[in-house]
Amino acid sequence: MPKTILLAILSILLVGSIIIQPDASFQASLQGLTVWWNIVFPGMLPFLVLYEIMLAFGLAHAIGALLQPAMRRVTGLPGEAALALVIGWLGGFPAGSEAVASLRKRELLSRAQGQRLLAFAHMPNPLFMLVVIGAGFLHKPIAGMMITAAVWASALWLLLIALLFRRRKQNETSADAPSEDGDRSVASAGLLSAFAQSLQAGREQDGRSFGKVLGDAVAGSVQKLMVVGGFMIFASMLARxxxxxxxxxxxxGFAFLGPALFESHLGAYAAAIWQAPGGSAAFACAIIAAVLAWSGFAGILQTGYAITGTDLKLLPFIAHRLNHSLHAFLLTLLLWKPLSWLAAKLVTNGAFPAMLQGNPADYGAGGGIAVSDLPALWPMSLSAAGVLLLLALLVRFALGTGRLPGGKFR
Incomplete structure (x- = not known):
């Protein structure tokens, strides 16, 4: 009852704020829509479609069979978890959360395994970090590479700590314990044989034609991205x-804090034009890395929507986001000098790194993010879509256009 009353009061206050400031609300919504259309939609669509195709054609099962022994011994997770990590790290959030929720709904993960995997599969889009932040916001691709390295290295460091802590626990549950029988069965059957059997089993379990799979994958991915866009627009409006x-x-002087708290893309832009104390590029890039690792309330709400219908909890996920943000900030500062030395050997122009020119106060005063300030990922998305279509055709050809062993079509 108190929670319901609190939500009702907050809703009334939000509606009142929109009525009082209609122009600011509209401009903020437009900013969120611009970021979603230029960056998030083209950056995530190929990976979401690819994941659905891999599930339908049994590739997820096959990859899981190949990686099952290594994943169980190293992380205590089934082989299919590797695919969720890859999709999350390459596709950006909430692609990893969607993959983890799918594995949990199919009961390929226990609750503890799913909670652990959810924390580490939620990562910012590498194209956004490398292309938009590095080349677009900071005008130095090498700076985007350093931020990406810090975000990924801090995630791997936290994963290593979690694995060491898990191995030291004496009362490990049987659900998370490595399955020696499964490992021996895969080894005895042979990797290639296990891959082929799992591929066929996964394909027979789905049974849809290639056209149906591709159509459902595109339709489902676009629907998920529409929900993501709604969360981003809402978070952008809350930030304003x-x-x-x-x-x-x-x-x-911390003008980036509001956007960074609610939406990571807007927060990264605000941090990029923020004038750090003393003009320190290292501190500014560390702030950007922390914002990306945090992912904002918009990213957290997207994960909450993705895990709806499962028994996974959002509170431990939020705690991990704060922990990852802190480690990304500290690791950027620690790695700045050695990476700068390495970059100086690779980059000879001597201009490293250069921040965007601009007044941070202009961000919140009404100018916000212009379309021209946001490099679009559409060219990369079209290239990825072409590679995706080629991969799907190769998979279809490898599976004999959907024929069963007896030569009959499904």
Whole structure:
């Protein structure tokens, strides 16, 4: 009852704020829509479609069979978890969360395994970090590479700590314990044989034709991205309307804090044009890495939507996001000098790195993000879609256009 009353009061306050500030609400919504259309939609669509195709054609089962011994011995997770990690790290959030939720719904993961995998499969899109932040926001691709390295290295460091802590636990549950029988069965059958059998079993379990699989994959992925866009627009509007509440902090020079709290893409842009104390590029890039690791309330809400219908919890996930953000910030500062030395050997122009010119106050004052300031990922998305279609055709050819061993079509 108290929770319901609190949500009702917050909803009334939000509606009142929109009525009082209609222009600011509209501009904020437009900013969120611009970021979603230019960056998130083209950056995530190929990976979501690819994951659905891999599930339908049994590739997820086959990859799981190949990686099952290594994944169980190293992480205590089934082989299919490797695919969720790959999709999450290459596709950006919430692609990893979608993959983890799918594995949990099919009961390929226990609750503890799913909770652990959910924390590490939620990563920012590498194209956004490398192309948009590095080349677009900072005008130095090498800076985007350093931020990407810090975000990924901090995630791997936390994964290593979690694995060491898990191995030291004396009361490990049987669900998370490695299955020696499964490992021996895969080894005895041979990797190639296990791969082929799992591929055929997964394909027979799905049974849809190639055209049906491709159509469902595109339709389902677009529907998920529409939900993601709604969350981003909502978070962008909350960031703008909450500026008066955050003014005591933003007036001290931390103008990026509001956008970073609610939406990581907008927060990364605000941090990129933020004038760091003393003009320190290392501190500014560390802030960007922390914002990306946090992912904002929009990214957290997207994960909450993805795990709907499962028994996975959002509170431990939020705690991990804060932990990852802190480690990404510290690791960027620690790696800055050695990576700068390495970059100086690779880059000879001497201009490393250069921040965007601009006044941070302009971000919250009404200018916001212009379309021209946001490099679009559409060219990369079209190239990825072409590779995806070629891969799907190769898979269809490898599976004999859907024939069963007896030569009959499904």
């Amino acid at each position: 309307l909450s500026e008066p509440l955050l003014s005591p902090i933003t007036e001290q």
